[in-house]
Amino acid sequence: xxxxxxxxxxxxxxxxxxxxxxxxxxxxxxxxxxxxxxxxxxxxxxxxxxxxxxxxxxxxxxxxxxxxxxxxxxxxxxxxxxxxxxxxxxxxxxxxxxxxxxxxxxxxxxxxxxxx
Amino acid sequence: xxxxxxxxxxxxxxxxxxxxxxxxxxxxxxxxxxxxxxxxxxxxxxxxxxxxxxxxxxxxxxxxxxxxxxxxxxxxxxxxxxxxxxxxxxxxxxxxxxxxxxxxxxxxxxxxxxx
Numbered sequence: 763x764x765x766x767x768x769x770x771x772x773x774x775x776x777x778x779x780x781x782x783x784x785x786x787x788x789x790x791x792x793x794x795x796x797x798x799x800x801x802x803x804x805x806x807x808x809x810x811x812x813x814x815x816x817x818x819x820x821x822x823x824x825x826x827x828x829x830x831x832x833x834x835x836x837x838x839x840x841x842x843x844x845x846x847x848x849x850x851x852x853x854x855x856x857x858x859x860x861x862x863x864x865x866x867x868x869x870x871x872x873x874x875x876x877x878x
Numbered sequence: 879x880x881x882x883x884x885x886x887x888x889x890x891x892x893x894x895x896x897x898x899x900x901x902x903x904x905x906x907x908x909x910x911x912x913x914x915x916x917x918x919x920x921x922x923x924x925x926x927x928x929x930x931x932x933x934x935x936x937x938x939x940x941x942x943x944x945x946x947x948x949x950x951x952x953x954x955x956x957x958x959x960x961x962x963x964x965x966x967x968x969x970x971x972x973x974x975x976x977x978x979x980x981x982x983x984x985x986x987x988x989x990x991x992x993x
Contacts, residue, residue, distance in 0.1 A: 763937070771918070796981070805882075805968050805984030806921070851920060865936065866911075866970075866982060868920035 764789040766854050768869025776877050781842050783872045785852035786834040792854040795835050797826060800849045800871075809850075810837070842876045849873050879904050882985035884969050890991045891959040899954040899988050901969030909972040910952040911982070914938065914965040921968060927952055959992045966990070 765788040775781050787795075793814035798806035812819045812826045812835065819826050823842075828835040839846055852869040885900045903910065911926035913936075923936030927946040941963060943955040952971075956963060967988045974980035 766920075768920075803986075805986050807984065808981050811981070865923055865926070868922070870918055870920045
């Protein structure tokens with residue numbers, strides 16, 4: 763099945779700096795890559811996603827890039843704010859032909875701390 | 879819309895006890911799933927359903943049963959709780975029947991402690 767590796771496990775930045783979280787996946791049939799933010803005591807919430815026919819997607823301070831050849835994708839947060847502090851998860855879903863078709867596989871998570 | 883709701887929020891069980899974690903969604907989503915979240919391991923898929931009457935196993939199904947008699951509800955049953963099932967459980971739903979390439983909406987979670 764699909765395997766998703768996420769790095770780093772913890773990330774500490776100063777307010778206003780940028781933060782980058784990287785993920786790699788194993789199943790070349792994966793074609794959808796969402797990113798989730800989880801605040802303490804809550805369920806994960808989708809913040810941005812990218813499909814395999816797109817190399818980059820941006821939504822205000824958040825951007826995601828995808829390199830299908832290398833099978834890795836990254837989350838970029840610019841001008842970080844204290845309220846960005848949370849756990850971030852990447853995920854991948856294999857498309858038709860993949861052994862885990864339609865099943866969401868998560869990375870291990872990154873604890874982001876933004877210091878004021 | 880309430881979205882995805884889960885009950886209870888927190889539960890303590892003794893080894894060998896059984897219980898049902900409830901999950902409901904009011905978005906008329908076809909796809910529903912259960913995940914468990916353990917430290918350092920992300921979220922792992924337990925069981926999922928692509929519609930009423932249809933369920934299938936995920937990555938870690940042992941010790942759990944599910945059924946889907948209605949579109950709205952997808953309960954998760956622990957038949958004989960074990961300490962290894964201590965975890966936080968999340969239910970999620972999605973419009974797409976396979977869950978793929980569609981936003982999955984998560985509930986607030988149930989924190990389970992098995993002694």
